[in-house]
Structures are given as structure tokens and as C-alpha cells.
Amino acid sequence: MSDKPPAKSSRAIVRAAGNKPSAAQSTRAASKPAAATPKATAARKTAAAQTSNGARGTSDAELRSPFTAEELAEWRRLLLKHRQEISTDIAHLERDAIEAENGHIAPNHMAERGSDAEIQDLSLGIAGDEHAVLWQIDRALRKIDTGQPLPFGLCEYTKQPIPKARLQLIPWTPLSIEGMQYVEENGLTVQDVLIDG
Numbered sequence: 537m538s539d540k541p542p543a544k545s546s547r548a549i550v551r552a553a554g555n556k557p558s559a560a561q562s563t564r565a566a567s568k569p570a571a572a573t574p575k576a577t578a579a580r581k582t583a584a585a586q587t588s589n590g591a592r593g594t595s596d597a598e599l600r601s602p603f604t605a606e607e608l609a610e611w612r613r614l615l616l617k618h619r620q621e622i623s624t625d626i627a628h629l630e631r632d633a634i635e636a637e638n639g640h641i642a643p644n645h646m647a648e649r650g651s652d653a654e655i656q657d658l659s660l661g662i663a664g665d666e667h668a669v670l671w672q673i674d675r676a677l678r679k680i681d682t683g684q685p686l687p688f689g690l691c692e693y694t695k696q697p698i699p700k701a702r703l704q705l706i707p708w709t710p711l712s713i714e715g716m717q718y719v720e721e722n723g724l725t726v727q728d729v730l731i732d733g
Contacts, residue, residue: 602697603689685731
């Protein structure tokens with residue numbers, strides 16, 4: 537599992553929801569900027585201060601998942617199911633992109649060339665988005681298995697439990713609605729507030 541997210545941002549983070557949720561409910565997996573911006577630096581300092589002060593005076597080492605071992609095992613099964621589905625989707629999307637490229641070696645009409653290029657771009661774009669979701673799923677699985685960088689079910693911004701209803705919608709989300717609102721209000725990306733960024 538990689539410690540860095542894919543370069544593409546993700547519109548597919550909320551794929552399990554079926555409908556596009558409000559901005560506060562979505563967790564976008566945007567790429568980490570090449571150079572730290574002033575906003576990103578401020579967000580990391582805020583997150584570091586919260587980590588050192590901790591939620592209610594506790595350190596990150598003392599934080600525990602709000603779920604029992606049995607519940608964590610169920611979350612793990614659900615995440616692995618989503619991971620398998622998304623991996624299959626990525627393979628199909630990448631195959632579609634290759635077929636679009638190879639399907640019309642010498643198209644008879646300009647419109648066919650344009651259509652194939654659009655299909656290829658769309659397939660590769662969605663596949664990139666799905667890779668970002670996989671990165672977050674792998675990260676959530678690591679939280680369940682090792683409790684790092686924070687136990688599963690805790691918001692990486694507030695260090696408080698993420699409501700179960702939000703996790704049922706987006707089980708790999710690292711942020712509560714409050715954390716996501718902070719990200720959006722400050723023009724940040726999710727990576728800007730993650731503990732291990």
C-alpha cells in the first residue's frame with residue numbers, strides 16, 4: 537500500500553452513495569500539491585496542534601476506535617468488498633480505454649476519431665478517480681489493522697468519532713462533516729488535513 541494518494545482528484549469517492557451528496561458529505565481525494573501552499577501549511581500546523589493537544593487532552597496514542605473488534609471486522613469486510621468492486625471497475629475502464637484506442641486504427645470519419653478519443657479520456661479519467669478511492673480504502677484498512685495514523689472511525693481533523701451514518705455512506709472517509717466543512721471553507725484538499733498527509 538502506498539503512503540501517497542494517486543495524482544488525480546476523485547469524483548468517485550462517494551460511489552457507494554448512489555447519489556451525489558452535499559459538498560460537506562463528499563470526501564474528495566485530491567492530490568497533494570507539489571509545493572506546500574500557505575493554506576496547506578496553516579492547515580498542517582492546526583492539525584499538528586490538535587494532535588499535540590489532542591481531543592479533550594488525550595494524545596493520538598491514547599485514542600481508540602469507537603467500534604468493537606466485531607464491528608471493525610465488519611467494516612473491514614465491507615471495505616474489502618468495495619475494494620474488489622472498484623478494482624474490477626478499474627480493470628474494465630482501462631480495457632475500454634485500450635479498446636477505444638485500438639478499435640479504430642484508421643477511422644473513416646473524423647467524428648469516429650473524436651468519439652474514440654472522448655471514450656478513452658472518459659475511461660482513463662474515471663479509472664484515475666477510482667484509484668484515488670482505492671488509496672483511501674487501503675488507508676482505512678490500515679487504520680483498522682494497525683490503528684495508524686489514527687484508529688478507524690475517528691475524524692483526522694477533530695479526533696472525534698465520525699457518525700456511523702456517514703461511515704455507512706462513505707466507509708473510507710477520513711473526515712467527519714465538521715472536518716470536511718473545514719477543508720471546504722479554507723479552500724484545502726483532504727490531503728492537507730490528513731495526519732500523514
